[in-house]
Amino acid sequence: MSVMTPGERISNYLLEERVGAGSFAEVWRAKHHVFDEVVAIKILTDAQYVRNFRQEGVVVHGIHHPNIVRAFDIDPYGDPPYLIMEYVDGPSLRQVIDGHPQGLPIPAAVEILRGILAALACAHDAGLVHRDVKPANTLLSRGIADVAELCAQDVKVTDFGLGRTGGVTTNSMMQSGSLLTEGGKNIAGTLAYMSPEQKTGDEQDGRSDLYACGIVLFEMLTGVRPEGNELPSAIRPDVPAHLDHVFRRAYSRLERRFGSAGEMLEALSAGAGAGSVPPPPPVPSVGPLGGAKCPGCARGVGPEHQFCIHCGEQLVEAVPRCQSCEAFVNRKDNFCIFCGTDLRTKTK
Numbered sequence: 001m002s003v004m005t006p007g008e009r010i011s012n013y014l015l016e017e018r019v020g021a022g023s024f025a026e027v028w029r030a031k032h033h034v035f036d037e038v039v040a041i042k043i044l045t046d047a048q049y050v051r052n053f054r055q056e057g058v059v060v061h062g063i064h065h066p067n068i069v070r071a072f073d074i075d076p077y078g079d080p081p082y083l084i085m086e087y088v089d090g091p092s093l094r095q096v097i098d099g100h101p102q103g104l105p106i107p108a109a110v111e112i113l114r115g116i117l118a119a120l121a122c123a124h125d126a127g128l129v130h131r132d133v134k135p136a137n138t139l140l141s142r143g144i145a146d147v148a149e150l151c152a153q154d155v156k157v158t159d160f161g162l163g164r165t166g167g168v169t170t171n172s173m174m175q176s177g178s179l180l181t182e183g184g185k186n187i188a189g190t191l192a193y194m195s196p197e198q199k200t201g202d203e204q205d206g207r208s209d210l211y212a213c214g215i216v217l218f219e220m221l222t223g224v225r226p227e228g229n230e231l232p233s234a235i236r237p238d239v240p241a242h243l244d245h246v247f248r249r250a251y252s253r254l255e256r257r258f259g260s261a262g263e264m265l266e267a268l269s270a271g272a273g274a275g276s277v278p279p280p281p282p283v284p285s286v287g288p289l290g291g292a293k294c295p296g297c298a299r300g301v302g303p304e305h306q307f308c309i310h311c312g313e314q315l316v317e318a319v320p321r322c323q324s325c326e327a328f329v330n331r332k333d334n335f336c337i338f339c340g341t342d343l344r345t346k347t348k
Helices: 047-061 091-096 108-123 145-147 206-222 242-250 263-269
Strands: 015-020 025-032 039-046 073-077 083-084 136-141 153-157 179-182 185-186
Touching: 015 039, 039 047, 039 136, 047 073, 047 263, 091 136, 091 145, 091 206, 108 145, 108 206, 108 263, 179 263, 206 242, 206 263, 242 263
Parallel strands: none
Antiparallel strands: 015 025, 025 039, 039 083, 073 083, 136 153, 179 185
16 A cells, blocks of 8 residues: 555655555656656655665766666655656556567667666666666656667666665665575575576676676567577577677676676677577587586586586586476476476477
8 A cells, every 4th residue: 555645745746646666665756846847756665774765866866877767856864755766758668578478679679778788887887786677677768659669768777776886785666575585695686687696695796787688688579588598589580690699698607798788788789799699508528437528617517417517507408398387307307306297298
């Protein structure tokens, strides 16, 4: 239930309509009580997060970029605490993808990702890692029907509530499950878009955001999130080779990703790597004693292994999954060890 109602006043603005809500805050469209200026106001609904709420406002207020939603004013100690931001009159990328289940027009997907990467390049240069890049946190100033006309200037990245700057983590508008704890480590983000280092609570930098960008690119092109080592063109044949390349570089182990958002943006804009998509993982070499070696770490692996037990490198071109529970399974198994499904007819 909302803590506010339409017509109530926050600072110089009258609340008109609630347009978003999370576990600890909600967002309202509001209008200045004298002028026609329309803004978005994030209102904190849980007072214990005031300190982090203030940190988010300070961080975002200091960043000025056309692809980042601006923060105009904040009162973390008001009743209720609030943050006044730029209002974007359009859908989220989540809504646009849901409206195009077979994938967005390729030029539109490229333009949207260009806008996201431009925003992240600015944030990373300011020492801020977003840590929750996803379609729901990307706003568009054009409607779903106008998706073919989208360009990078129509993209606005928002909700830096899980951002990290100078060693400080903010989490003022987390969705349920956005902040987890594993072995005493804080794990921030949305699970479906988390990089491996986020899931383990290890050190993160801007490349963690690029991993999420790879997932967002795949989802824009195909309507679904990636599984295993599938490339976008495996689902949608008209995807050009250079986008497969951009996706593979982003959706990989930390040291194999693009070094920066600017580098990924260059590859995306210039079509770097077009026509030269990296091949599938090589077949493990045979060691002197007849055992196989992982192509990633050169340690011994068994012939039945699909992933290296030492470094996690994928050892086969495609890993089968159970169609019932989506778990990874062994090709030789007749039944899924997780749910019991007969794999002889239901494995993909």
